[in-house]
Amino acid sequence: xxxxxxxxxxxxxxxxxxxxxxxxxxxxxxxxxxxxxxxxxxxxxxxxxxxxxxxxxxxxxxxxxxxxxxxxxxxxxxxxxxxxxxxxxxxxxxxxxxxxxxxxxxxxxxxxxxxxxxxxxxxxxxxxxxxxxxxxxxxxxxxxxxxxxxxxxxxxxxxxxxxxxxxxxxxxxxxxxxxxxxxxxxxxxxxxxxxxxxxxxxxx
Amino acid sequence: xxxxxxxxxxxxxxxxxxxxxxxxxxxxxxxxxxxxxxxxxxxxxxxxxxxxxxxxxxxxxxxxxxxxxxxxxxxxxxxxxxxxxxxxxxxxxxxxxxxxxxxxxxxxxxxxxxxxxxxxxxxxxxxxxxxxxxxxxxxxxxxxxxxxxxxxxxxxxxxxxxxxxxxxxxxxxxxxxxxxxxxxxxxxxxxxxxxxxxxxxxxxxxxxxxxxxxxxxxxxxxxxxxxxxxxx
Numbered sequence: 001x002x003x004x005x006x007x008x009x010x011x012x013x014x015x016x017x018x019x020x021x022x023x024x025x026x027x028x029x030x031x032x033x034x035x036x037x038x039x040x041x042x043x044x045x046x047x048x049x050x051x052x053x054x055x056x057x058x059x060x061x062x063x064x065x066x067x068x069x070x071x072x073x074x075x076x077x078x079x080x081x082x083x084x085x086x087x088x089x090x091x092x093x094x095x096x097x098x099x100x101x102x103x104x105x106x107x108x109x110x111x112x113x114x115x116x117x118x119x120x121x122x123x124x125x126x127x128x129x130x131x132x133x134x135x136x137x138x139x140x141x142x143x144x145x146x147x148x149x150x151x152x153x154x155x156x157x158x159x160x161x162x163x164x165x166x167x168x169x170x171x172x173x174x175x176x177x178x179x180x181x182x183x184x185x186x187x188x189x190x191x192x193x194x195x196x197x198x199x200x201x202x203x204x
Numbered sequence: 205x206x207x208x209x210x211x212x213x214x215x216x217x218x219x220x221x222x223x224x225x226x227x228x229x230x231x232x233x234x235x236x237x238x239x240x241x242x243x244x245x246x247x248x249x250x251x252x253x254x255x256x257x258x259x260x261x262x263x264x265x266x267x268x269x270x271x272x273x274x275x276x277x278x279x280x281x282x283x284x285x286x287x288x289x290x291x292x293x294x295x296x297x298x299x300x301x302x303x304x305x306x307x308x309x310x311x312x313x314x315x316x317x318x319x320x321x322x323x324x325x326x327x328x329x330x331x332x333x334x335x336x337x338x339x340x341x342x343x344x345x346x347x348x349x350x351x352x353x354x355x356x357x358x359x360x361x362x363x364x365x366x367x368x369x370x371x372x373x374x375x376x377x378x379x380x381x382x383x384x385x386x387x388x389x390x391x392x393x394x395x396x397x398x399x400x401x402x403x404x405x406x407x408x409x410x411x412x413x414x415x416x417x418x419x420x421x422x423x424x425x426x427x428x429x430x431x432x433x434x435x436x
Contacts, residue, residue, distance in 0.1 A: 084381050117409070119388040119395045120379060183381040187396035200400050
């Protein structure tokens, strides 16, 4: 930063606010992340609990769950993503306006969880869309979701507006839409988006 | 409540021509079930629901079972006549030989219904129906016209086992999508190979992982360096 932290505090004591556009911009964004109002399975119950009075997600500026993807900034994948549901989830993600973030909540959303070896559950939503924060747990406690939310806020705070590390919405070349998988005869086609999720190589 | 045998004879008295078999259950619960023939199943179901004494008005559960082709090996004692020299004279002698015979019992799909009576507070009565085989004769009569609660569960059986219920008002897949071709709960179902195998796979998963790697190596060519010994 151009302004020294100590100097900034000193100036603040004298009633002078010094900031940068980037700081101001990120401060505004991180304190008004509106999640999309949708739940997929039991993790959604914990997500609802997080928004209620005891855990009170409104403290972090995320009290408004928007029922439309056009008005939402954050997608909380709360629960099992079945293969039948996966195209709709990707489509909703595509419909969200930039900047947009994804929290994969719970064992199922990050990897398929207990249904990993089954036939009808997607083995992690990160196969199709980029995920910012993964939370393990079955289901994760509301504190874990808050922790993930704070992690996301820190991530937003650290974003630079220019340069190589700039977020996708400031990068014209970044991929905006992700291919929606199609229902195949035996599985979703493709079974993962190659640009998003490389098939892991086991090293032995 | 009537015993299974009493229900069987009541059905046979009420629905002429109905073939009802008792499928015994050897467990301590002893919930024997009634095996209905597909032709008379709807009439039998209607009788069970409407009969004043049984009044089975509630279908709590409908499910499917997949029975694979079974090879049965049995030892049979066969008596045959052979010629044998006894006391210097050749004469036919009967001899008993034990033979091992193998035959294949064809597999079938089975729909199982659990019935209770809300009015009489008794149950369950277990009904079964079996298809002709597992491939082309997979039709069974739907019991949805008798018990409305069978509708979604029969759709699920259709989806996962592939039993076609004739007379069902809305027979579509319910869990998988419409273009899906397989029936995942059948025992010979092979799921798509899209699994990320962890380094410490074991048992069934290990076998699948090895098959997966072999297939990948086959597609990658002979240049792959992993040896079969390194799989463990």
